[in-house]
Amino acid sequence: MPGWFRGLSVEERRVFWACFAGWALDGMDVQIYSFVMPALIGLWKLSNSQAGMLGTAALLLSALGGWFAGMLADRFGRVRVLQVAIVWYALFTFLSGLTNSFSQLLIVRGLQGLGFGGEWAAGSVLMGEVIDARHRGKAVGVVQGGWAIGWGAGAIAYIVVFSLLPNEWAWRVMFFLGISPAALVIYIQRYVSEPRVFEATRREVAARSERVNFLEIFSPPLLATTILAALLVAGAMGGYYALTIWLPTYLKTVRHLSVFNTGAYLAVIIVGSALGYFCAAYLTDGIGRRRTFFLFAVSSALIVLLYTYLPVSNGTMLVLGLPLGFFASGIFSGMGPFLTELFPSRVRGSGQGFSYNFGRGVGALFPALVGYLSAWMPLGQAIGVFAIGAYAVLILAALPLPETRGKHLEVYN
Numbered sequence: 001m002p003g004w005f006r007g008l009s010v011e012e013r014r015v016f017w018a019c020f021a022g023w024a025l026d027g028m029d030v031q032i033y034s035f036v037m038p039a040l041i042g043l044w045k046l047s048n049s050q051a052g053m054l055g056t057a058a059l060l061l062s063a064l065g066g067w068f069a070g071m072l073a074d075r076f077g078r079v080r081v082l083q084v085a086i087v088w089y090a091l092f093t094f095l096s097g098l099t100n101s102f103s104q105l106l107i108v109r110g111l112q113g114l115g116f117g118g119e120w121a122a123g124s125v126l127m128g129e130v131i132d133a134r135h136r137g138k139a140v141g142v143v144q145g146g147w148a149i150g151w152g153a154g155a156i157a158y159i160v161v162f163s164l165l166p167n168e169w170a171w172r173v174m175f176f177l178g179i180s181p182a183a184l185v186i187y188i189q190r191y192v193s194e195p196r197v198f199e200a201t202r203r204e205v206a207a208r209s210e211r212v213n214f215l216e217i218f219s220p221p222l223l224a225t226t227i228l229a230a231l232l233v234a235g236a237m238g239g240y241y242a243l244t245i246w247l248p249t250y251l252k253t254v255r256h257l258s259v260f261n262t263g264a265y266l267a268v269i270i271v272g273s274a275l276g277y278f279c280a281a282y283l284t285d286g287i288g289r290r291r292t293f294f295l296f297a298v299s300s301a302l303i304v305l306l307y308t309y310l311p312v313s314n315g316t317m318l319v320l321g322l323p324l325g326f327f328a329s330g331i332f333s334g335m336g337p338f339l340t341e342l343f344p345s346r347v348r349g350s351g352q353g354f355s356y357n358f359g360r361g362v363g364a365l366f367p368a369l370v371g372y373l374s375a376w377m378p379l380g381q382a383i384g385v386f387a388i389g390a391y392a393v394l395i396l397a398a399l400p401l402p403e404t405r406g407k408h409l410e411v412y413n
Contacts, residue, residue, distance in 0.1 A: 004135045014191045015130045016139055018184070019123045020146040022086055025181035026119050027150030028157075029093040030058070032178055033109070034245050035158040036171035040105075041249070043167060048249075048379070050102055052371025055245040056364045057110040059237075062117030063361025069118030070125070070353015071214040077194050078126035078349065083185045085122055088115030093178025097171075117360065121353035128340030129195035129348070133408050136340070137289070141281020141333030148274035148329060155266050200411040201345040214350035217343070225342050226355055228397045232293070233339075233359025235394025236331050238366040239300055242386040243328055245367040246379065268318055269325035276330025284334040288405045289341075293398045296331035301391040303327060308384035331394075341404035344413045366390065 008016065037051050046054075065085070073081045092112035099105040124140065131139040157177055162170045205212060217226045276296075283292045303324045307317065335356065343351030366386045373382040 004138055008131070008135070008139070011193070012130055012132070012139075015127060016143065018082075018188050018192050019127045020143045021184050021187075022082065022119055022123055022146075022181065023143055024146035024150035024153070025086075025184065026089065026116060027147035028154045029089055029112070029150075029178040029181065030116055031151045031154045031244070032093065032157075032174050033058070033096075034249075035154060035162075036174050037245075038249050039162070039167040039171045043171075044102060046102060048371040048374050049368070050371075051249070052245070052368040054102070054106060054109055055241070055367040057106050058113030058116060059241065059364025059367070060361050061110045061113035063357040063359075063364070064117065065114030066117030066121040066357025066360065067350075067354045068114075069121040070349040070351070070357075073122045073125060073349035073353065074212045074214065074347060078122050078129070078198060079188060079192050079194055081118065082122035082126060083188050085115045085118030086185055086188075087182050089113075089119060090115075090179050090182040094176055096178070097173070097175030117353075117357045121349065121357060124336040124356070125340060125349050125352050126192075126195060128337055128352075129197050129345075129409060133406050135285070136337045137284035137334065137405065138281045140336035140340075141284055142278060144333045144336060145274055145277030145281065147332075148270055148277055148325075151273065152267070152270045155270060197345055197409050197411055204411055205346060212346055212350075214347065214354075216347045217351040217354060222343070222347075222351065225401070226351060228401050229339055229342055229351075229355035230358040230362075231397035232394055232401070233335060233356050234362035235297070235359075235390045235392070235397060236335065237360045237363025238390030238393070239297075239304070239363075239387040240328050240332075241363050242366040242370050242383050242390065243304065243324070246370055246383055249379070265318060265321055268321035272322040272325025273329035274325075275322075276326035276328070277333050279326070280330035280333035284337060285405065288403050289334045289338040290398050290401065290403050292334050293331060294395060296327045297391040297394045297398075299323070300327040300331065301388045304384055304387045304391075308380040308387075338404060340409070341407040342401070345409060345411060346413075363390065 005013075033055060037055070040046055041051050069081050069085055089112050092108055092115065096105060096108050096112065099108055127140050127143055128136060157174060161173050165173060216222060280292055280296060283295075303320060307320050307324055339352040339355055340348060370379075370382045370386055373385065
């Protein structure tokens with residue numbers, strides 16, 4: 001392990017591994033839908049619009065779940081809310097495999113999204129408050145890289161399950177695998193405790209005879225920060241979801257790749273994603289949060305343009321998959337530490353939960369919009385339009401925000 005990790009305390013390491021595993025399993029559960037979507041389109045005769053709506057349902061309600069979890073985390077604690085969120089999304093991912101119609105899956109996917117949004121809201125603020133300011137960007141960014149591990153696990157499961165079973169059963173088995181994150185709660189219950197800055201802030205709030213009010217993030221001193229942070233996340237999420245939700249379908253239906261070849265292309269993108277998460281984690285502590293956002297947003301837009309608009313061969317697409325995953329995913333490494341540092345401790349969960357998940361909710365509209373636009377233009381071009389537009393929004397939002405690298409988190413303020 002790198003030197004900075006060896007220097008972490010026992011408490012910091014336990015939180016690191018709990019959040020890393022939680023985010024990896026979260027990523028696996030969420031990305032399962034992108035793998036089963038081509039099968040559901042064929043079995044249930046879904047239109048692209050309906051398929052996009054299923055992808056959007058969980059993401060939209062994740063915005064509500066994340067904001068709600070952030071508010072609860074400020075009141076009841078980060079660890080307790082994290083456990084509830086993990087059990088929730090694992091249960092409803094499993095139940096997705098028992099559905100038998102578009103409307104049933106739409107409801108269950110929406111409920112799954114509540115826990116999905118809550119897991120990040122509680123886990124990210126927990127990580128941000130426990131890890132020392134010198135290593136916050138690296139630690140939270142590496143935890144963000146757990147998403148690529150979960151995505152990769154989902155891709156391997158997709159190749160194995162769909163190779164061994166007929167589509168009629170394979171998609172159900174994929175969702176059944178989503179119950180596995182629930183076991184992580186046992187570890188969290190036993191080894192992870194609340195951050196000291198949170199406990200001290202709660203004592204300070206009690207001493208002042210105050211109550212934490214989540215609406216403070218919309219007060220004049222914090223309103224601009226809340227809006228810009230939400231737009232920043234919306235840009236990153238919009239570009240990412242426009243790509244990842246539709247990519248397996250694009251490769252299979254437009255490029256006419258087999259299950260095995262689709263898995264191979266996705267594997268290259270996933271490897272690029274993992275590298276992007278880890279490299280960006282170091283960059284956020286090295287060159288700063290904002291500069292990292294600018295670098296990855298511009299690079300993502302350029303790669304998306306090449307990937308979806310130019311008449312490139314399948315071989316070239318395979319090569320471009322590495323930088324595509326690198327930049328589109330790596331941009332998220334700085335989100336956790338940046339949002340943690342933007343909001344005061346007394347409303348950090350509320351501010352971080354709302355900003356990230358409102359942005360996710362807006363970004364969640366992009367898969368559905370891609371589906372609608374694909375009725376008027378080729379699917380690849382529809383993906384490109386919304387992805388490139390999303391990264392432009394991110395850049396505009398990041399410009400007025402302050403650089404927060406190395407910021408010490410104070411009690412209450």
